[in-house]
Amino acid sequence: MDSADLEVLRSILAWRRDGRRVLLYTVVETWGSAPRPPGAMLAMCGDGRLVGSVSGGCIEDDLVARLHDGRLPPGKVGAELLTYGVTREEAARFGLPCGGTLRLTEEEVDDPAWVADLLERCEGHEVVVRELHLASGTTRLRPADRDEALSFDGETLRAIYGPRWRLLLIGAGQLSRYVCEMARMLDFDVLVCDPREEFAHGWEDLRARFVAGMPDDAVLAIEPDERTAIVALTHDPRLDDMALLTALTSRAFYVGALGSRVNNRNRRERLASLGLAESEIARLHGPVGLPIGSHTPAEIALSLLAEIVALKNGAGDAFL
Known part of the structure; x- marks a missing residue:
């Protein structure tokens, strides 16, 4: 995990402690020439501020638009799976080169306790797996195996954090x-x-x-x-x-x-x-x-x- 991802987690924690709404996006799969690799993260504050990146900028614009046009009602349970760039035309619209496609999770961070725990473990030089169950939105942290990598089976995202x-x-x-x-x-x-x-x-x-x-x-x-x-x-x-x-x-x-x-x-x-x-x-x-x-x-x-x-x-x- 690089320093940009750490900044995403720190921003989530700071915003939630200030009582602000926070949405977290994580790239889970890519096809073709996607701008950002699986595991890349972006946090969006309720006022539209962004930290991190999941693309070259066009997808970020759409995520902000989702916030402001009412597609993101607060209090939604679970995480949603978003896909960008299925067609070549849509890929061009969102700035995905060579017909690239990416899929990302969208989740609302309600209780930031897991974020604080994750940051503490990363600062302690641990490598950690975060398991996100999409249907319920629940998160579980556990130590990562040495050779474990990010995985997504359609129901659970297992993302790796910490120095590799x-x-x-x-x-x-x-x-x-x-x-x-x-x-x-x-x-x-x-x-x-x-x-x-x-x-x-x-x-x-x-x-x-x-x-x-x-x-x-x-x-x-x-x-x-x-x-x-x-x-x-x-x-x-x-x-x-x-x-x-x-x-x-x-x-x-x-x-x-x-x-x-x-x-x-x-x-x-x-x-x-x-x-x-x-x-x-x-x-x-x-x-x-x-x-x-x-x-x-x-x-x-x-x-x-x-x-x-x-x-x-x-x-x-x-x-x-």
Whole structure:
């Protein structure tokens, strides 16, 4: 779940606490070239204000029109299923490219308790399933299985919330803060490890988790899987190499280290001398990031995350 979806949930909670009417829309299915993927959300306040998105804008206009022309009487029980773009003409009318079609649920949020509970769980780095029964409008929250995805069987929507990907940063310097801020917007659960006490403060403000101890222990502690990226950013071989020795033998889908080509060549030689196999060392990304001519910390963070996201999305071969 990305930061835009979190903003939708926070807006719902704030509006309901102010006593305002709130409608929630969730994309459940798409066909063709739909503008937004399943799971995308939009909240509409009773005065027509919108937060979030389910399309490029035209469907949002129709949803507001439904509110103002009386098609949405208050107090309706259950959730309704809306479909846009069944015909090519309707798809063109609502701005759906290439005859795309999307289906979304429309529900009135009466009791916001489940929203507060969901936000609390997401802030606690949990991955949660929300089960919405359309006929009754009832909601149930439960922990998600690791590989569970959004599903809809015509009666119940099971939507996934919370971080699905993890990023462990070795080193808590200035660059790590830029990486953290951007990674949070990209739906990464960010963890930071740095044994130097002077770098351990302020991370809670960035909604990152600080992992105490030495870098190799931190890598072992989080049990990296295929949804984990690990990046060494300290420039200190005593810290970076310790993390890399463990990370390169793990299942992490991305392992990288900051540094020039010369530094990374020397790093590879050190890792070989420490016993890593050639195939394991070959997994190391370094210098990290896509070649965008980056110089500032923010540009380096953008370059790094662009490479990580490309690999996450299966587009890494395009940059080889």
